[in-house]
């Protein structure tokens with residue numbers, strides 16, 4: 062099989078892994094080598110679906126001895142199979158890298174022969190890159206559940222980031238759809254990686270040149286919408302993973318139907334994109350905005366509001382805390398204002414050090430007022446001429462994109478039916494105007 | 498008597514306008530590149546190395562940020578950048594280092610946006626620039642709005658220390674040349690990109706295939722793609738174009754060219 066076919070097959074089956082970031086580690090280039098890393102991560106291209114392409118994301122092989130029902134590589138699926146040799150893949154990575162196509166490699170694999178054998182093949186690629194080519198760019202490698210601890214440790218010494226996919230949000234779902242995997246076979250390597258990273262950081266304090274173990278940390282991914290797990294369960298799991306396993310990122314992947322099966326959504330089901338989008342927004346709130354999962358969803362509200370993002374939804378339900386004074390509100394509170402992000406909040410802090418801010422000043426420093434204006438005071442006053450009509454407020458809070466997503470004809474009914482006891486547009490408007 | 502200043506079109510020359518305006522105790526009516534027709538009486542500012550350094554170092558003493566803003570404001574090539582920078586420097590002398598946080602001031606805010614634009618464009622090109630291996634080294638062609646090579650130099654020389662490469666900025670007629678371990682930015686009027694060899698063609702084809710396959714079907718989102726990766730970069734990207742030089746260049750993208758960067762202080 063020629064390289065073109067191999068690349069096509071092994072990248073096509075890897076692309077459902079959504080993590081593609083190259084972030085988390087800063088590393089300068091070295092004489093005699095090739096490559097460097099930038100902590101914020103670099104995207105080199107954007108695919109037709111709008112997703113960033115930062116890494117060459119491929120499988121070592123798409124042969125697999127397992128039979129996970131949601132996966133195109135499952136044993137029982139009749140599909141073309143192939144494998145890279147370690148030399149081929151290392152060379153391809155370098156050639157793409159020096160042309161500035163990519164930041165590095167994201168290597169994952171089906172299970173060929175055994176978890177240990179697969180792991181060894183992957184390690185060989187990493188050794189070639191780091192050793193022979195003196196490659197200093199980014200490497201993300203997926204740990205193979207069930208592989209020997211010693212092998213996982215070697216992987217971690219060569220990679221920047223490791224991940225173990227949690228796959229499905231609950232043990233039951235896993236049991237039904239991925240019978241060869243178990244919660245413990247996934248959590249075990251995750252725990253191992255966490256411990257090694259922690260141990261490594263104390264080593265680094267003691268010996269400055271201790272080799273680094275997965276310096277960009279570990280991440281995981283789960284599939285959304287293949288099983289009946291609710292947003293509430295998923296968000297709680299996400300928060301627990303951040304806390305317990307010190308993960309850098311949790312990724313969500315809207316389920317794309319790959320086969321007809323009584324345990325899976327029908328083949329013509331659209332991937333729940335809006336739900337995935339809301340989960341990412343909420344995840345962002347957990348990581349950068351100081352929110353706790355329990356503030357966003359609870360037993361009574363197990364699903365996200367389809368019309369407004371989780372932050373707006375929170376604000377609407379906590380109108381007693383608004384409006385806030387731009388010139389004195391603490392940073393944490395500014396961050397909770399709909400329409401104000403981390404950058405805007407920081408700019409406000411910087412600008413108000415030199416003078417009192419009014420609404421024109423806010424605009425000038427680049428704060429978008431479309432949503433924020435309903436929640437802000439400048440020098441004790443709301444913006445001049447703001448007409449607070451119920452319709453206007455609601456329209457201001459619904460972003461165009463969300464509106465389109467929520468309206469997608471195929472998706473809307475199924476999505477909406479997931480939301481029990483969701484406040485209607487009218488309820489929201491009342492709660493808004495009631496406060497203003 | 499009201500006077501407009503004319504200068505040689507370099508950042509150094511502009512700093513000398515600042516110098517002259519302070520020694521002559523006057524605020525010029527306008528600052529124009531030499532040769533531009535005007536009704537005003539003009540004062541031709543001479544670019545004197547010592548004056549350049551004096552102004553440049555005085556900015557550095559205020560803060561690195563002030564200095565950096567002036568340099569990047571210059572790189573931004575926005576309309577009327579001379580006047581914007583001149584006014585900013587006057588404010589900087591008046592308020593000191595905190596001038597860069599006075600974002601509600603119109604001049605400061607304009608410069609802030611120009612500075613951000615330059616940084617963003619350099620960042621985007623670090624992402625979207627594509628090299629082709631022409632046998633003797635790597636070549637990339639870019640058509641930025643701003644002068645970005647000085648801001649990209651460090652990134653690429655650090656990343657590819659053992660490569661020989663060249664980045665040609667067609668808009669500003671300059672190029673970054675690198676061979677281990679030396680880098681230089683020089684004015685370049687015209688550059689012939691050699692024909693690609695079979696091996697280069699093969700990698701380009703592989704990358705294009707990879708790019709096509711990477712999109713999840715059923716999730717096309719042209720608006721999102723364009724938002725992240727504006728169309729004006731596509732000409733020179735391997736994903737979309739067969740040759741590294743891209744399609745015939747469009748004149749619409751051409752903006753006022755800057756001076757050669759060797760005229761820059763610091």
Ligand code: SF4
Nearest residue numbers: 125127129132135171
């Ligand atoms: S082990 Fe991985 S590759 Fe194999 S079937 Fe399961 S999910 Fe797919």
